[in-house]
Amino acid sequence: MSSTIPLAVEFTGGLELLFSNQRKHQISVPSSDSKGAPSNVGYLVKWLCENLIKDPRKEMFVLDHSVRPGILVLINDADWELEGEDKYELQANDEIVFVSTLHGG
Amino acid sequence: MPPHLCQLCHTSRAQILRPKNHARLCAPCFISTFEIEIASTITTSHLFHPGERIAIGASGGKDSTVLASVLQTLNERHGWGLDLVLLSIDEGITGYRDHSLEAVKRNSAELGLPLSIVSYEELYGWSMDQVVAQVGRGGKGNCTYCGVFRRQALDRGAAGLGVRHVVTGHNADDVAETVVMNLLRGDLPRLGRGTSVVTSMPSAVGMGTGKEWEGKGRVGEVACTSVKRSKPLMWAYEKEIVLYAHHKKLDYFSTECIYSPEAFRGSARTLIKNLERIRPESIMDVVRSGIDMAKLVPNAEGGPGSGKPEAVQRDAGEDAEGGCGGSNGEDAGGEMAQMERKLQQDEQAEEDGTETEIKIPTKAVNGQRHDRDTQTSATAAALTSNVNGQDHDRHTHPPSNTTTTVPIRTKQEKKSNRKATRDTPPPKQRLGQCERCGYLSSQAVCKACMLLEGLNKARPRTGIEVGGAGG
Structure with a gap:
């Protein structure tokens, strides 16, 4: 249970405001979830909500236990829909980017 | 699972799942496809003529940044000879527009396009910060002032540059939102304007050479407005605009107006985004439905008997573009x-x-x-x-x-x-012209001047004598 996965996560398109106004974060998440299953993107999103988000407006990031519609998720620069969405199992040094399309200019 | 391959080049890893047709493309193929589609919108709608001088309404946000980049790219690639300039409106909202204008300035330098900034302050004598200080913040009035002022500001800014065509970054999601909002408000007559790729302001009698616009000195004193507006990105999904910016590493600024909660638009937006998650084609289907419904509305813009469907008229006095939100104000807030x-x-x-x-x-x-x-x-x-x-x-x-x-x-x-x-x-x-500022208006005094009159009367220190437009 002690092993972790190093990841690079990035928040853009206005989302960075929820995360200390910092775009890029180097993090390490547990390699398995509470049930012992390998950590996936769904778990990462939950972890970010519990550990990294600073703004109380969590609903700007997550709605109904999933990334809010209108926020794009890129796994190693590809749409997460192409990678299995929240079921994608995290690999060491993956780059996960969350881009909001919800904010104006 | 093995990576999907791009459906176009069959060699690279697919990175983009296109919402409109579920195509899987690599980033280079996506970028070229996106550009081809925008070029197609421009050519099939005859948006521009060769050598035309075009002002790009630039907010520093994703849509206008992508629009400027794509237009510059296509202009060079196809030799259209367009004379492109960036035109920004500074509403005078500290902590909001000042940051995004920095992004516009960087884009201007990056693309090598000249930038012109017109401010509410210089046009009307009032920044939005001052308006809010005057009329109060909590009320619904702020966005009304901003919307009425903005409607004229782009036209006046364009006229000051001798430009008769302004393009804005409205995308398919924006148009779908506007369709939904118009439906929920029972405002079918406005469907046509929101869903047209081109809207044009009819020329006033005796105007039309464009000469009257120039040499008038201050932008606030331009005598005539006949500015065409178009939305070259209206068939582009917001998702693809953001991905285009991401994969081309464009520099844009994301923010929300500090004065505008825009609850109604926000709800429409949430609805659209929820639909997209379930069925991405919905966005384009709402846009198409809006266009088709507009055709059924009698005596409305874009409806039967309203003339050319491609160039829906923005009726000067009644045109209530405004609100703001993410869409540069082409539609009306409640x-x-x-x-x-x-x-x-x-x-x-x-x-x-x-x-x-x-x-x-x-x-x-x-x-x-x-x-x-x-x-x-x-x-x-x-x-x-x-x-x-x-x-x-x-x-x-x-x-x-x-x-x-x-x-x-x-x-x-x-x-x-x-x-x-x-x-x-x-x-x-x-149509006539506003007797005070000369803006095209169906009333003796245009809406902006009426709002200004109220503001100026309430301003204790400076009295009436502020700004070029207010008189």
């Missing part, structure tokens, strides 16, 4: 619609020859048919306070059954059809 109705009633009252009518104050509680009181300062108060008033239906409001009026003078009496004008919407294209 309070904008109410404001518009209020002004139309004023206009109608004027047409009926009752602009000097005397009102029994106690009967006017629900705000029906406010009269103009011949431009006393009460007008200004009514303009702002009435925004919160009843949602009038301009087509059906009954003749004065709640307000007792006594016409004591009928300056502009229209003898023949007083009754008729009551029951029908006012004719749309009785």
